[in-house]
Amino acid sequence: MTALRIEGLGVRFRLHGAAVQALSDINLQVRRGELLAVVGESGCGKSVLAHALLGLLPRNAQVTGHAYLGEDLDLLHCGEQRLAREVRGRRLGLIPQSPATALNPVRTGRRLLAETLRAHGRDPGLAAEVAADAGLDDADLDRYPFQLSGGMAQRLTTALALATDPPLLIADEPTTGLDRPLVDHTLDLLRRRCDAGGTVLLITHDLAAAQRVADTVAVMYASRIAEHRPARDVFGAPAHPYTAALLDALPNWAFTPIPGHPPMLTALPPGCAFAPRCPRRTDACGVQPGGPVACHHPLVAAA
Amino acid sequence: MSLVAHGVTAGYRGLTVLRDASFGVAAGETVGLRGPSGCGKSTLVRVLALLHAPDAGHVSLGGVVVSGVRHRVSAALRTRVGVLFQSPRAASDPRLRLADLIAEPLHATGHARAHTRARVAELADRVGLTADLLTRRPHEVSDGQLQRACLARALVHRPAYLLCDEATTMLDASTQAHVAAVIAQEQRRHGTGVLVVSHDAVLLDRWADRVETW
Numbered sequence: 001m002t003a004l005r006i007e008g009l010g011v012r013f014r015l016h017g018a019a020v021q022a023l024s025d026i027n028l029q030v031r032r033g034e035l036l037a038v039v040g041e042s043g044c045g046k047s048v049l050a051h052a053l054l055g056l057l058p059r060n061a062q063v064t065g066h067a068y069l070g071e072d073l074d075l076l077h078c079g080e081q082r083l084a085r086e087v088r089g090r091r092l093g094l095i096p097q098s099p100a101t102a103l104n105p106v107r108t109g110r111r112l113l114a115e116t117l118r119a120h121g122r123d124p125g126l127a128a129e130v131a132a133d134a135g136l137d138d139a140d141l142d143r144y145p146f147q148l149s150g151g152m153a154q155r156l157t158t159a160l161a162l163a164t165d166p167p168l169l170i171a172d173e174p175t176t177g178l179d180r181p182l183v184d185h186t187l188d189l190l191r192r193r194c195d196a197g198g199t200v201l202l203i204t205h206d207l208a209a210a211q212r213v214a215d216t217v218a219v220m221y222a223s224r225i226a227e228h229r230p231a232r233d234v235f236g237a238p239a240h241p242y243t244a245a246l247l248d249a250l251p252n253w254a255f256t257p258i259p260g261h262p263p264m265l266t267a268l269p270p271g272c273a274f275a276p277r278c279p280r281r282t283d284a285c286g287v288q289p290g291g292p293v294a295c296h297h298p299l300v301a302a303a
Numbered sequence: 304m305s306l307v308a309h310g311v312t313a314g315y316r317g318l319t320v321l322r323d324a325s326f327g328v329a330a331g332e333t334v335g336l337r338g339p340s341g342c343g344k345s346t347l348v349r350v351l352a353l354l355h356a357p358d359a360g361h362v363s364l365g366g367v368v369v370s371g372v373r374h375r376v377s378a379a380l381r382t383r384v385g386v387l388f389q390s391p392r393a394a395s396d397p398r399l400r401l402a403d404l405i406a407e408p409l410h411a412t413g414h415a416r417a418h419t420r421a422r423v424a425e426l427a428d429r430v431g432l433t434a435d436l437l438t439r440r441p442h443e444v445s446d447g448q449l450q451r452a453c454l455a456r457a458l459v460h461r462p463a464y465l466l467c468d469e470a471t472t473m474l475d476a477s478t479q480a481h482v483a484a485v486i487a488q489e490q491r492r493h494g495t496g497v498l499v500v501s502h503d504a505v506l507l508d509r510w511a512d513r514v515e516t517w
């Protein structure tokens with residue numbers, strides 16, 4: 001069963017005179033029980049994707065396309081009221097990036113959790129249990145957000161999102177600032193949600209994290225999906241030259257940055273946006289490629 | 304030449320986080336520091352950066368004992384230590400355009416406009432910020448783009464020491480490798496002493512000359 005179906009999603013921001021094309025023609029399908037990891041270079045549009053689905057984009061955003069939650073509900077066209085009443089935190093949860101700015105500064109973690117549980121008709125007494133799931137010690141719940149280290153704040157935001165137990169969870173960089181054991185703890189928690197029938201869209205820049213838990217991986221580049229394939233194929237035999245270059249930048253690989261810079265989203269080229277940095281480009285690349293591997297000369301033939 | 308914490312005890316209102324900790328970075332070296340979450344690595348960085356006064360012990364810079372936190376020491380001392388934090392959003396003034404964010408430390412020490420403009424352009428180019436990004440404010444750019452601006456800002460006075468607290472944790476692989484390359488280049492050219500705090504053992508093995516584990 002399909003949990004989420006995104007069709008032709010585009011997002012544009014108007015900005016003093018210019019327009020930023022943050023997402024272009026995104027097509028994705030996530031099945032129930034699937035963990036989809038969205039990875040890509042900084043600024044390629046990953047968080048905008050999360051915010052578009054949740055209706056959290058700022059006013060200067062223009063959104064096109066469709067995003068169906070379950071069979072019926074089009075998140076992009078159902079209106080703010082329905083999103084607020086039925087969707088956010090209920091059918092669709094978010095672990096936001098930058099936890100430090102997402103937490104109410106005048107409430108302790110325990111109080112924030114209890115309030116969230118109560119608001120969703122759950123027992124506020126579950127606070128300690130939900131916190132423990134997220135890897136947070138009971139004693140740390142009595143601190144105020146400003147007393148938390150970056151990693152603790154991250155775990156508290158995770159606990160807050162889990163408190164509402166949404167069938168589809170978007171986790172936007174949920175492991176930032178955690179040490180490796182806690183990273184693995186959080187990732188395994190997301191994996192278990194999927195194994196129990198939940199669905200997770202994991203947005204991460206951490207390729208090792210995606211490799212550990214994802215069923216499928218969507219690699220984004222300059223507002224588009226470059227490659228969307230099963231995780232083991234993406235890591236075992238990357239098909240898109242951008243994916244291969246990104247893997248090469250890892251410290252346990254070549255630790256070499258991709259030469260050049262991503263294009264400005266205010267002036268995307270007409271054809272393949274990776275062309276100026278791509279060793280395989282030919283004249284054919286002046287035309288926008290499409291499909292699960294958006295490349296005219298993939299490194300392996302995609303199944 | 305080195306930046307050293309000598310027997311530092313530090314904490315927050317009754318909670319002691321560092322107890323009699325000593326740690327140093329010498330000019331021209333890259334030291335890695337790793338340790339479990341909450342063990343006080345960030346507090347050490349804040350003490351070395353003169354952002355947090357120790358309760359006991361002291362910091363010395365090139366053999367000279369520094370007393371007092373950042374705003375109380377002379378500009379000549381302050382500008383010798385640059386810091387890069389994990390969350391660029393928490394560290395940036397949301398009202399400033401990226402160009403001004405980078406230039407601000409120069410304004411504070413009174414540099415001519417032409418010099419400031421040229422320095423901002425040079426650093427923006429080195430960290431990989433395109434011209435259209437420089438006119439935007441923090442909420443109009445991604446975390447990775449903002450972190451590049453923070454790196455440019457940290458380098459604007461060509462500090463003798465650069466302290467990076469989980470500074471690449473939230474960056475994608477290519478941006479991380481790029482930031483590391485920019486810092487390594489700065490170090491080769493100017494003999495900068497670099498401290499890299501990270502949970503990522505693989506990254507530290509690859510980047511640092513030596514690694515301490517707490």
Ligand SMILES: Nc1ncnc2c1ncn2[C@@H]1O[C@H](COP(=O)(O)OP(=O)(O)OP(=O)(O)O)[C@@H](O)[C@H]1O
Nearest residue numbers: 147148149150151315320340341342343344345346
């Ligand atoms: N402003 C503050 N007020 C009170 N306690 C604080 C404050 N900042 C940090 N702490 C506490 O100090 C301890 C160490 O914090 P610090 O940020 O130095 O650790 P860390 O090793 O960098 O942790 P992490 O890797 O999780 O970020 C933690 O217990 C934290 O809760």
Ligand code: SF4
Nearest residue numbers: 272275278285295296
């Ligand atoms: S379409 Fe062409 S330029 Fe783009 S990634 Fe493929 S080979 Fe490279």
Ligand SMILES: [Mg+2]
Nearest residue numbers: 149150344345
């Ligand atoms: Mg820290």
